[in-house]
């Protein structure tokens with residue numbers, strides 16, 4: 725199933741973007757991830773609201789190429805903020821045709837929850853996304869009780885918080901033979917990056933770094949725990 729809601733939303737919301745952006749350089753995609761629109765959005769500003777292009781594309785294709793149309797369980801995002809990456813995850817789920825998967829996203833800040841809902845409504849894409857208010861360390865145990873084939877860890881990036889979220893999700897991720905995807909992991913002193921070193925010491929598994937994407941502490945990483 726193809727849904728162009730996110731493409732339409734971005735085109736409308738960022739119609740004012742500087743026309744000097746070189747659109748011909750934007751990569752082309754046969755899926756409905758609006759790579760061109762995301763490229764323009766990246767060019768218009770850099771702040772901590774979301775991770776921007778090309779990290780969105782990496783995340784989108786990780787879900788799109790790793791999961792199957794009949795995959796079941798929960799897609800998780802910790803840290804919704806304005807719901808921008810939630811839209812990318814939801815678009816990947818829809819393009820996959822995986823109607824037995826649900827996206828559950830967790831956010832502590834009530835203003836951000838409101839803003840995310842407005843964005844999803846504008847994108848005509850959030851009807852099936854569930855948002856869980858509160859601190860993930862309390863809400864994950866209450867709301868996650870089925871296999872998790874994909875989790876995006878992006879709330880508080882302190883080492884101990886990242887580790888605590890992962891430990892709460894890990895039994896469900898292992899059950900689904902799933903993957904964990906992390907933002908802000910670059911460089912020796914990035915707290916989320918240190919959490920990954922500790923995770924590998926504790927649990928082994930396969931860790932891949934993508935240093936040249938995302939912003940304000942760049943870097944994405946993907947970790948597959950040992951089955």
Ligand SMILES: C[S@@+](CC[C@H](N)C(=O)[O-])C[C@H]1O[C@@H](n2cnc3c(N)ncnc32)[C@H](O)[C@@H]1O
Nearest residue numbers: 774775803805809831832833859860878879880
């Ligand atoms: C980097 S932003 C998330 C960006 C979003 N994932 C995206 O890519 O569009 C981090 C968010 O995590 C939220 N947050 C921080 N600590 C949290 C916690 N303990 N529980 C739930 N949400 C938390 C913040 O309020 C903030 O909105």
